[in-house]
Amino acid sequence: MSDAAAGSAIELRQLTKVYKAKEGDVRAIDALDLQVERGEIFGLLGPNGAGKTSTVEICEGLEEPTSGEVRILGRSWGEDSQGIRERIGVSLQETKFFEKLTVLELLELFASFYAKPMPLPELLALVGLEEKATQRYQNLSGGQCQRLAVACALIGYPDLLFLDEPTTGLDPQSRMRLWEVISSFREGGGTLLLTTHYMEEAATLCDRLMIIDHGRCIALGSPKQLIAELGAGHVVSLEAPGIGERLQAAELSSLASVRESTSLGDELNLTVEEPHVALPAILSLLREKNIELAGLSTRHVSLDDVFVHHTGRHLRDEEPRK
Amino acid sequence: MRPSVIKQVAVTSLREYLRTPEAIFWTYGFPLVMAVVLGIAFSSSEPGAVRVVIPETSQAAFADLLEKDNGRVEIEVRPADAAERALSMGEFDLLLQGSREDPSLRIDPRRPGSELARFHLERLLAGESETAGPRIEAVTEPGARYIDFLIPGLVGLNLLGAGMFGVGGNLVQMRTRHLLRRLTVTPMRRSEFLLGFVSSRVLLSLPAPFVIILFGWLAFDVPLRGSILTVFLLTLLGALSFSGLGLLVASRVRTVEGLSGVANMVMMPMWLLGGSFFSNERFPEVLQPLVQAMPLTHLNDAYRDVMLGGESLGSALLPMLILVVIGLISFVVALRIFRWK
Missing domain, CATH: 3.40.50.300 (P-loop containing nucleotide triphosphate hydrolases)
Structure with missing residues (x-):
């Protein structure tokens, strides 16, 4: 292997970048590893x-890391x-x-x-x-x-x-x-x-x-x-005012075929293995609790659901800026 | 450094300039308009009359003055408080009050016209005719008029502006457009870019001084007594020196607004003290170190010596050296602190 081809394309070890600001330091990158x-x-x-x-x-x-190691195509910027x-x-x-x-x-x-x-x-x-x-x-x-x-x-x-x-x-x-x-x-x-x-x-x-x-x-x-890590292929999204507080996570995940629930205020996302099994159970629970839905949708799990799963927030930002 | 890259950067910068009509106006149109306006404003052979105001309360006392037709002195009567206000606003050079036997003059001694007004009014009060005294000849021969003084000064200012905005302004714009940082992630070396860019801007600032000098000669008979080659050399060094200054001014600022602030801080003192519009030799002693530290002072003096005094290259060596030193220091410092992001 020639020198030019040695090493990974990018290797970041414990990369950290802190920006100094008046309101306190901002940790833009926090001990990131990437190969x-x-x-x-x-x-x-x-x-x-x-x-x-x-x-x-x-x-x-273009920027200097605050700490951590950076190797690009097997070389460091300093070398x-x-x-x-x-x-x-x-x-x-x-x-x-x-x-x-x-x-x-x-x-x-x-x-x-x-x-x-x-x-x-x-x-x-x-x-x-x-x-x-x-x-x-x-x-x-x-x-x-x-x-x-x-x-x-x-x-x-x-x-x-x-x-x-x-x-x-x-x-x-x-x-x-x-x-x-x-x-x-x-x-x-x-x-x-x-x-x-x-x-x-x-x-x-x-x-x-x-x-x-x-x-x-x-x-x-x-x-x-x-997407597979979420363990289920579909998402059922329920919309109703305050639905996140009115339903307990435990009672939801005990329903047939429902793996997990994530509350986003007026929206509730359920990851579901088989929608045709889960939906009747979900609807009867709603009837029991007297919750009137403003909307219901099902879709295949997307990367946005992965993001929601980890952060409790949407990626949003779908609309172009400016 | 690779000459091909330097050339390509220079060609890019030249194209950008030549396709921007407003940039061409500010290089050529503006100094010519200024030369015409100032040339005409200062070319009338008769100086304007001095203006005197008399408060209504003293009108009767100076009735004799008001009746006479005074060529050099214009007198107006105003209500007392209005007269005072008009004097402080600079509408009049002098306020005359008191009695005919014991007149009193109010002037602002810091204003240049005041003493002249006092001189004329005193002669008028003493009843002397305007034509009394030594015979006076107006200076009208080329080389000694205000326009002769002005044209070399405009040439100097033009080069200063080219350095500040041509070099400084464009660099800051490239920085705000993220173009500088885009260029620095290529194998282009920073020195190649700066050399190509600055040399294109120096090249672009060379013709304007000759256009101004030619215009001065055609329109006002402003002479060029020294060698045109010396003028060229001065122009080249002036352009280089001010490019260095422009680079320095632009080396840190992140916005165009920031640049105009810093550039004005550098340019304003030079406009005022650099000897472009009026001679700075008689400025107060305390200001002289500042006056002498300005590259524009030396460039203007050198242009005048060569154009009006017909001096040779030898006499311009010292100012040239000063320009080179100031330019070099600016370049070196600018390169050290230059912000590419």
Whole structure:
């Protein structure tokens, strides 16, 4: 194995980041361990402020960790920052490029930084911006800007790609186009660290993912594993005013086929093995307690339910910001 | 460092500038408009009349003055309290009261026009004619008028602005747009970026001084007596020096508002004390160390020596050295403390 290929793509040991603030220190990352293997598409999933971006930016060498160890492609930032920069590709959460430059000119600039950049026609075709090559950056749509940002990240044939919320705020069509770009990068054998707060994105793209909240890992595994860990394939969601307080957890979990209940105030989520068995029992309990439902829905367990299971909160944040 | 990267960064910055019409206006249009306005404002050969106010209570005492047509002195009568207020607001240079035999003058001695007003009024009170006294000739030959003083000063200011906003402003904008941090996660070296960017901005600030000088010559006959090569060298060093200052000013601030604060803190004293609009040689002794510490002072002096005095490169060596030293110190400090995030 050559030196360049030695080691995991990303290795974080007890990573901690504390931001000093007037109102007291903020622990953005709290003793996080993470290992991403080469060729993996790894997702960091969590709500805003969970510590995803801080983690990624420490990996990218943009932020210094307060403590802990960081190894990227087998090297540390202190030893060989230039070597790492030549082998990674980055798309930050909010970057605005030079307004008056055309797509092609911006790519020429980034190409000049790398010893062997991807030929620009090939790159343009990869991200589907051939027709926009001579358009100025200021005239691009949000989705096109994002694809350009990803193109700039891909230009140096990176071994490791970082995409920080690449699809936030994009319409479904633009999101699909970016997913295609990511898939073709995966086929080339590259490693990707992706952050997102869209659970379906994480479920579709990622080989493995880590759900983080308040800078800590709350779940780690493949999307299938994480869902399987809940022990039941379905969720029954009941809505009624104050329903969480009116029903005891014990009486619910004793019902047939119900594994667990999570109260969210006016909403009650039950993980259920077989809905057709559980539903009659649930409804008769409700009748017994004289609870009138405002709504009832059943669905397959999703990553959001995994998050709810661990934190008692929804990932929410489904709507694009700004 | 790789020349190809430096070149690509410079080309990027040049493209961005050349496609921004408003940036071009602030480089070329603004100094020319200023030259025209100030040139015309100060080119009238007759100085304006001094303005005197008399409170109504003293109107009768000075009736004889009011009847005469005084070319140099304009007199108005106002109610007593209004007269006092108008004087303090600067509407008048002088307030005249008391009796004809025992007149008293109220002036603000700190105001430049006051002494002139007193001089003219005293002659008027003594009944001397305006034409009495030594014959007076107005200075009108090129090289000795206010516009001749002004044009080199505008050139200096132009370079200062180019450094502060061209270098400083653009860098801060790239920082707020997260573009600087995006660039630093590539194999681009920071020195390559700064060298490419600053050299493009220096290149961009070179033509404007010559446009201003050419305009001064065409519109007002402002001479260029020294060598144009010396002027070029001065311009190059001035641009480099102020680019360093711009880099320093922009090295830490995170917002465009923050930059305009810091840039104004640097620019305002130079506008006032740098000798662009009026000579700073007669400023109070306590201010002189500050005046001498300003690169603009030396750049302006050197331009005037070369353009108006026809001095050669030799006489500009000291100011050039000062510019180089100030520029170098700024660059070194800026690079140490520069914030890429």
